[in-house]
Amino acid sequence: MTADSDAPRIGSDEAGKGPVIGPMVAAAVRAPPGAIPDGVDDSKRLSPARRESITAALRECDAVAVGVAVVSTDRIDDPATDMNSLTVAGHAEAVAAVARDGDSVLADAGDVSESRFARRVCEGVADAGSDASVRVRAEHGADATYPLVAAASVIAKVERDTRIEALATEYAEYGPIGSGYPSDPTTRDFLSRYVGETGALPACARASWSTSADVLAAAEQSALSEF
Structure with missing residues (x-):
């Protein structure tokens, strides 16, 4: 059994990696297990209304901290970077916004190599300006397996959808x-x-x-x- 000290305190995921319109959004959720709403799941499996209600519950809970990183279209189009690096950066920036020293992070892997993605996100947290020393593990499909990561996927999806709705108006x-x-x-x-x-x-x-x-x-x- 995993020791309590090694249990993830932060889950991270992103939404909007593949669209041609709008930003990519990464989110990190720092929370104790009991603070994650019942029925949380990979955002793609939930209705928009359910995603909205989960997001509201997470943001209103005092025990939960939410970090969001928005990767703009200009940043995506920069020839000096690539989507793999930007996905790492998005996760790292979102995690850096909520991380505390000694936290364990579980990320939905955005690379064919889970270990490489975890290592790069860990390095990126420091690059994003956080003084917190964190441990990062990454798994493919973590948003469908771990409520903490699923919560991050929901936050990222709702934020991305909100920005798309604003663009639709614009x-x-x-x-x-x-x-x-x-x-x-x-x-x-x-x-x-x-x-x-x-x-x-x-x-x-x-x-x-x-x-x-x-x-x-x-x-x-x-x-x-x-x-």
């Missing part, structure tokens, strides 16, 4: 933006409309994504065909 004149994922026809239609009317990608789009390049190329081809 860009309402160009029609619905959809989920932001490349596989979503609504999202692709939104990008096509925006580029067709303005000649450029919206600031909320990840310009380095192949979907963005495809939309720009299609618009250029359409313009050429008009001559």
Whole structure:
């Protein structure tokens, strides 16, 4: 049995790694086991209403600390970095916001190598400005296995969805933006409309994504065909 001193006090996860629109959001939840609401699960398995109620319960509980890191589209498009490194950074920044000295962290692994992801997140906590010395373990699918990590996945998903809703309002004149994922026809239609009317990608789009390049190329081809 795992000793109490080794039991995770912090769970971390991210949402929005793959979309073409909007930021990636990482979250960390520091809590004792009894403070995690009943029925918490991988955010993808929960309804939006359930995710909202779990998030409210976590944020209102005095025993729970929540850290959120938002990785912007500009940061994602920076050629000096990559999504693996940004996923590490997001987890590390979220953990750094709540970590205390000696905490044990369990992260949903964002790398094929669980140990490498754990090591990089641990190093990143210090880089993010935290003085806390933490131990980090990472597992694939941790959000579906451990309530603490599932709680972080819910926080990250709700924060990401909130930001997508704000973008939908900001860009309402160009029609619905959809989920932001490349596989979503609504999202692709939104990008096509925006580029067709303005000649450029919206600031909320990840310009380095192949979907963005495809939309720009299609618009250029359409313009050429008009001559």
